[in-house]
Amino acid sequence: MLPLHTSLRGLRCFCIAAECLSFKETANQLFLTPSAVSHQIKQLEQNLQQPLFIRQTRAIKLTDAGKQFYQQVAPIMVKLSETVNQFAQTNTTLEVSISMPEFFASELFVPQLIGWSQEYPQINLKLDTVKTRAAQTGQTDLSIVLSGSKQQDQHSHELFPLKYIPACNPHQFQQLHSQGLSVISKVPLIVHQARPHSWEQWAESVNLPHFSPKQVIQLDSMFSVARAAEQGIGIALIPMPISKAWFENGSLVALFNEALNSHDKYYLLQHGQSEARMEVQQLIDWTVARFGQQ
Numbered sequence: 638m639l640p641l642h643t644s645l646r647g648l649r650c651f652c653i654a655a656e657c658l659s660f661k662e663t664a665n666q667l668f669l670t671p672s673a674v675s676h677q678i679k680q681l682e683q684n685l686q687q688p689l690f691i692r693q694t695r696a697i698k699l700t701d702a703g704k705q706f707y708q709q710v711a712p713i714m715v716k717l718s719e720t721v722n723q724f725a726q727t728n729t730t731l732e733v734s735i736s737m738p739e740f741f742a743s744e745l746f747v748p749q750l751i752g753w754s755q756e757y758p759q760i761n762l763k764l765d766t767v768k769t770r771a772a773q774t775g776q777t778d779l780s781i782v783l784s785g786s787k788q789q790d791q792h793s794h795e796l797f798p799l800k801y802i803p804a805c806n807p808h809q810f811q812q813l814h815s816q817g818l819s820v821i822s823k824v825p826l827i828v829h830q831a832r833p834h835s836w837e838q839w840a841e842s843v844n845l846p847h848f849s850p851k852q853v854i855q856l857d858s859m860f861s862v863a864r865a866a867e868q869g870i871g872i873a874l875i876p877m878p879i880s881k882a883w884f885e886n887g888s889l890v891a892l893f894n895e896a897l898n899s900h901d902k903y904y905l906l907q908h909g910q911s912e913a914r915m916e917v918q919q920l921i922d923w924t925v926a927r928f929g930q931q
Contacts, residue, residue, distance in 0.1 A: 644677070644680075645717075646677060647677040647678070647680055647681040647684075648681070648710060648714060649667070649714065650663060650667065650669075650674050650677040650678060650681075651677075651678060651681055651689060651706075651707070651710070652707065652710060652711050652714050653666055653667065654674065654678060654690070654697070655689075655699055655703065655707040655711075658696065658697055658698065658699075659696075659697065660674045660675055660678070660697065678690065685702075685706070687700075687702050688700050688702070688703070689702060689703035689706060690703055730759055730760075730761055731759060731760045731761065731914075731915075731916040732760070732761040732762075732763060732916070733760055733761075733762060733763070733778050733779070733914075733916045733917050733919075733920045734762075734763040734764075734765065734776075734777035734778045734779070735762070735763070735764055735765070735777055735778065735779040735780065735781065735920065735924075736764075736765040736766070736767055736776075736777045736779075736780045736781070737764070737765075737766060737767070737780065737781035737782075738766065738767060738768075738781070738782075738783060738859075739766040739767070739768055739858060739859075739860060740858070740859040740860055740876075740879065741781055741783075741879065741903065742764065742766045743860065744879050744880060744882060745879060745928060746764070746781075746928075747764075749927055750762070752923075752927075753920075753923060756923070757916075757919060757923075760916045760919065760920075762920070763777070765777055768857065768858060776908075777908065778907070778908060778909065778913075778914075778917045778920070779905060779906065779907055779908065779917065779920060779921065779924075780905075780906045780908065781796070781903055781904070781905055781906075781924070782903070782904050782906060783799070783901055783902070783903055783904075784901070784902060784904060785899070785900040785901050785902075786900070787902075788904045788906065792906065792907035792913075793904050793905065793906050793907070794904065794905040794906075794921065794924075794925050794929070795902060795903075795904055795929075796902070796903040796904060796905055796924075796925070796928045796929055796930070797878065797902065797903055797928065797929065797930050798898075798899070798900075798901065798902045799876045799877065799879065799899055799901040799902065799903070800876070800877055800896040800897060800898045800899060801835060801839065801874040801875065801876055801877070801896060801897040801899060802874070802875050802877050802891050802893075802896045802897075803821075803839065803872050803873075803874060803875075803891070803892045803893050803895075804866055804872065804873055804874075804875040804883075804884070804889040804890060804891050804892055805866055805869070805871070805872045805873070805889065805890060805892050806866065806867050806868070806869050806888070806889065806890070807887060807890050808869060809824075809869055809872070809892075810890040810892060813872075813892060814892060818843060818845050818893065820872075820892075821836075821840065821845065821848070821850065821872070822848070822849055822850060822851060823851055824851060824871050824872055825851065825852040825853070825854055825870060825871030825872070826850050826851075826852065826853050826854070826871055826872055826873075826874075827853075827854045827855075827856065827862050827865050827866055827870060827871045827872065827873035827874075828853060828854070828855055828856075828862065828873070828874055829855070829856065829857075829858075829859055829862050829874075830855045830856065830857045832874075833855060835874050835897065836848075836850060836853065836874065838897055839874060839895075839897040842895070842897055842898075843893075843895045852871070854870065854871060859876065859880075862874075862875070863875055863880060863883055863888075863889065866889055867883070867888045867889060872892055874897065875889060876901075877896070879903075903928070905921065905924055905925065905928075907921065
């Protein structure tokens with residue numbers, strides 16, 4: 638049985654020396670002097686009452702006992718190091734960063750953050766919002782992006798597709814709904830600048846002949862589009878299901894049931910390392926669980 642007064646420092650010195658077979662290199666790795674390493678090894682040998690190294694002029698070799706001792710001790714030291722690191726991580730504040738479109742952040746992500754805080758109180762979250770697809774960068778650990786083409790990266794996760802519904806405020810709905818599809822040519826149409834031809838695509842999808850809008854208003858954010866429709870400026874193509882809160886609270890009403898089904902989908906992308914850090918993987922799992930296939 639190993640004497641209880643044998644130090645962990647001595648065992649660590651021994652394992653490194655057994656791997657590199659050099660007291661000088663062991664000293665460099667541990668930021669000690671070679672004499673300090675030699676002293677640690679000698680003390681360990683005295684505790685064990687047998688030599689662990691054969692000391693030569695310019696080299697050292699393990700004795701048979703040293704080889705056997707290393708085979709038994711090395712796995713224990715590795716496990717001990719892992720246990721200490723895991724315990725340290727549970728008491729250390731970590732940080733993970735994610736970027737996403739403004740509208741996704743305001744309508745879906747931020748309202749769910751109370752759940753994140755309760756589940757992972759030790760992880761600080763840094764959230765960056767972007768206004769356009771072109772503004773997306775890989776400077777964060779993760780990104781939520783809206784794309785019309787399937788993401789081929791193996792570190793991407795498909796969340797959900799979008800469809801666009803013609804919508805207005807309740808007052809306009811009472812005035813316009815009875816007029817049928819032809820009303821589309823009589824009132825201003827509101828659309829996101831990133832999708833300037835969406836109304837034409839919608840008209841084509843519902844077989845609306847001779848589509849000729851009275852006026853088209855293009856805005857540079859989906860929040861502005863939804864707010865303009867809420868204020869009665871016109872009819873807007875509103876993305877669903879991401880905008881469902883606007884309909885649930887009565888701010889907007891679907892003017893027609895016909896929707897424009899698009900190729901647009903939200904994806905969660907992982908940047909950087911091929912294997913995600915623990916806190917990054919936890920945010921991936923949390924995001925997919927809440928927003929996957931809305």
